[in-house]
Amino acid sequence: MDILVVILLVLGLFFFFGGAVGIIRFPDFYSRLHPAGKLDTAGLLFSMAGMALYTAHDLTWGSLLTALKIMMIVVFVFLTSPTATHAIIDAGFTAGLSPWTKDK
Amino acid sequence: MKDIFFYAAIILCLIMVLSLYRAVFGPTILDRLIGVNAIGSKTTALLILIGLLYQRVDMFVDIAIAYAMLNFIAVLAASKYFQKRKGLQDNET
Numbered sequence: 001m002d003i004l005v006v007i008l009l010v011l012g013l014f015f016f017f018g019g020a021v022g023i024i025r026f027p028d029f030y031s032r033l034h035p036a037g038k039l040d041t042a043g044l045l046f047s048m049a050g051m052a053l054y055t056a057h058d059l060t061w062g063s064l065l066t067a068l069k070i071m072m073i074v075v076f077v078f079l080t081s082p083t084a085t086h087a088i089i090d091a092g093f094t095a096g097l098s099p100w101t102k103d104k
Numbered sequence: 105m106k107d108i109f110f111y112a113a114i115i116l117c118l119i120m121v122l123s124l125y126r127a128v129f130g131p132t133i134l135d136r137l138i139g140v141n142a143i144g145s146k147t148t149a150l151l152i153l154i155g156l157l158y159q160r161v162d163m164f165v166d167i168a169i170a171y172a173m174l175n176f177i178a179v180l181a182a183s184k185y186f187q188k189r190k191g192l193q194d195n196e197t
Binding site for chain 1: 105108109112115116119120122123125126131132134135137138139141142145146148149152153156161162165166168169172173175176179180183184186187
C-alpha cells in the first residue's frame with residue numbers, strides 16, 4: 001500500500017514539474033495556459049489520490065470521511081480549473097492580445 | 105513514511121518557486137495571473153501534505169477546500185477586472 005502511495009505522489013510531482021517548466025518556457029500567453037490548465041489538474045489528481053489512499057488505509061469512519069473530502073477537492077478543482085483558464089483566455093482575447101507566430 | 109511526505113513538500117515548494125518566476129517577470133498582467141493560479145493550485149496539495157506531517161489531516165482538509173475556492177474566485181474576479189482594460193498589448197515585448 002505504501003509503495004502505491006509513493007508512486008502516486010511521485011507521479012503527481014512529475015506532472016507539477018512539467019507544468020512549471022511549461023509555464024516558464026512556452027513563448028506566448030495563449031500557449032502558456034495549456035500546461036497551466038492541464039498539468040496542474042493532472043498533478044493534483046494523482047498526488048491527492050495518493051494522500052487520500054494513505055489517509056484511508058486504517059479503515060475507520062473518520063479517516064474514510066477525510067479521504068472522501070480530499071477526493072471532493074479533486075472534483076471541485078476539475079470543475080473550476082478549466083473555468084478559470086477559460087476566463088483568463090477570454091480576458092486576453094477581449095483585450096486584443098495577438099497570438100505568437102513563428103516569424104515574430 | 106513521514107520523511108517521504110517531508111521531501112515531497114520541499115520538492116513542491118521548489119516547483120512553486122519555478123512558477124513564481126512567471127508571476128514576477130511575466131510580460132503581461134495575464135501572465136502573472138497564470139503564475140498565481142498555478143501557485144494556488146499547488147498550495148492545496150501542499151496544505152494536505154502539511155496536514156499529513158502534523159497528523160491533523162481532518163483539520164487541514166477544510167483549509168484546503170477553502171483555499172481552492174478562494175483561488176478560483178480570485179482568478180475569476182481578476183480576469184473579469186482586466187477584461188475591461190484595453191491596451192494590454194502595449195506591455196507585450
